[in-house]
Amino acid sequence: MRDRIQEALKHSKADYTEIRIEEKETTRVAFRGKDLELANANIDKGGIVRCLIKNKGWGVATFNNLDDLLNKVDQAYQCAQVVSVPEPIELVPVEPINQVTTVTMERDFRDVSLAEKKALAERYNEVMRGHSDKIIDTQSFYADTFTHLTLANSEGTYIEQEKPAVVLASLAIARDGDNVQQAHETMALPQGFEYVLDKDELARKAAQKAVELLDAKPVKAGQYPVVIDQMLAGVFIHEAFGHLSEADFVYENPQAREMMTLGRRFGKGILNVYDDGSIPNLRGTTLYDDEGIPGRRNWLIKDGVLVGRLHSRQTAAKMGEKATGNARAINYRFPPIVRMTSTAIDNGATSFEDMIKDIKLGIYACDAYGGQTQLENFSFSSGYAYMIRDGKIAEMVxxxxxxxNLFTTLENIDAIGNDFKWDNAGGGCGKGNQYPLPVTCGSPHIRIQNVVIGGE
Ligand SMILES: [Zn+2]
Structure with a gap:
């Protein structure tokens, strides 16, 4: 295979040519209510050629049959010839990488029978169903994927990577009369089957939260000091800030360019934010991105000041900055675009007790349940929350x-916890039709003053 790829690259007449080949094996099992809804296994295999003619543009060809690589290179080249970009495209220079990596799993899920995976999903489903007679519906989901990725380009880079992933998700719906509430718990890691065993607690937590929410009163709308947990803080920094740090967006959007000026103050000196693809064993781990750039730690906010952004080779060249290892594609059907990897608010110094002890009336919001962002404005729903009364966690709401507003909110972060945690939730990030891309969010607890809370 390697020889064929290299022959095809040599054959290309483009200024730059890149071939990415992906083989992905997936197994999925899902229960809904008491029934098995889904149990399947499939293999997806294909590749993509990208050709760049600098003063024309990019041409792309995707394929499932690996036998006619030479033709696909020609096809991508012809596509590049018919486009015309307003200014020549440059790629920031990088060192070619030659690396073949393999992973070992304690228990390789490819050797586990579908029957055992089904039994596992069924067990977690029964944990939820048996939790309370108020649970009226459930969903229990198990998935694993094993991806073998090969990336090579005309500059001499050749990388093979293996990426395993296991996913668990439990959704519970509880009902009391007209009152219907739901809660979910998910877990996803680039690990083996051993990681999804003995996770009854995850299913129990989903069922318990759904039942507890039946008794929760709607929150009273208003402005409160709010403490948010690691999970919600992580999602907040990814959604409300992280996407604005993606250089393709910054470059193409004049309003964003003005907002995201390096050196601009974004928060108090205690606020530090980074994206880091090099941290092992996270869902967002990107040892090499889909342009072959090694993942690394990229500081975005340092001591409250905007210091960096995330790049592909093209956006880095355009903006006169360095490649950051953030060009990622969801699969071989797409070219890479600028994406986050593992994004976090760095650990701080305040304990959770100290963070809430002076709050007379406030809110402790946990877990994220979707949200929207529109440039600098955002809104997020928390999965569940509690009132804080006289320095103590009180009733659930x-x-x-x-x-x-992102800027006001970041400025109003006045305490950062010392209890940093990566969330290993499932799901993923969406951008430009590419969803769900595996990413990780992390944060300690944080406290934000004067947050507008919608509600009754
Ligand atoms: Zn996202």
């Missing part, structure tokens, strides 16, 4: 929606 529901329908907590945090809304605000």
């Amino acid at each position: 529901k329908d907590v929606i945090l809304a605000g």
Whole structure:
């Protein structure tokens, strides 16, 4: 295979040519209510050629049959010839990489029978169903994928990577009369089957939260000091800030370019934010991105000041900055675009107790349940939340929606916890039709003053 790829690259007449080949094996099992809804296994195999003619543009050809690589290179080249970009495209220079990596799993899920995977999903489903007679519906989901990726380009880079992933998700719906509530728990890691065993607690937590929410009163709308947990803080920094750091967006959007000026103050000196693809064993781990650039730690906010952004080779060249290892594609059907990897608010110094002890009336919001961002404005729903009364966590409340302006909110972060955690949730990030891309969010608890909370 390697020889054929290299022959095809040599054959190309483009200024730059890149071939990415992907083989992905997936197994999925899902229960809904008491029934098995889905159990399947499939293999997806294909590749993509990208050709760049600098003063014309990019041409792309995707394929499933690996036998006619030479033809596909020609096809991509012809596509590049018919486009015309307003200014020549440059790629920031990088060192070619030659690397073949393999992974070992303690228990390789490819050797586990579908029957055993089904039994596991069924067990977690029964944990939810048996939790309370108020649970009226459930979904229990198991998936694993093993991806073998080969990337080679005309500059001499040749990389083979293996990426395993296991995913668990539990969704519970509880009902009391007209009152219907739901809660979910998910887990996803680039690990073997051993990681999804003995996770009854995950299913139990989903069922318990759904039942607890039946008794929660809607929150009273208003402005509160809010403490948000690691999970919600991580999603907040990814959604409300991280996407604005993606250089393709910054470059193409004049308003964003003005907003995201390096050196601009974004928060108090305690605020530090980074994206880091090099941290092992996270869903967002990107040892090499889909242009062959090694993942690394990229500081985005340092001591409250905007210091960096995320790049592909093309956006780095355009903006006179360095490649950051953030060109990622969801699969071989797409060219890479600028994406996050593992994004986090760095650990701080305040304990959770100290963070809440001076709050007379506030809100402790946990877990994210979707949200929207529109340039500098955002709104997020928390999965569940509690009132904080006289420095203590009090009753559970529901329908907590945090809304605000990114800059004001970042400026209002006045305490950062010392209890950093990566969330290993499933799901993923969406951008430009490419969803769900595996990413990880992380944060300690944080406290934000004057947050507008929607509700009753
Ligand atoms: Zn995202």
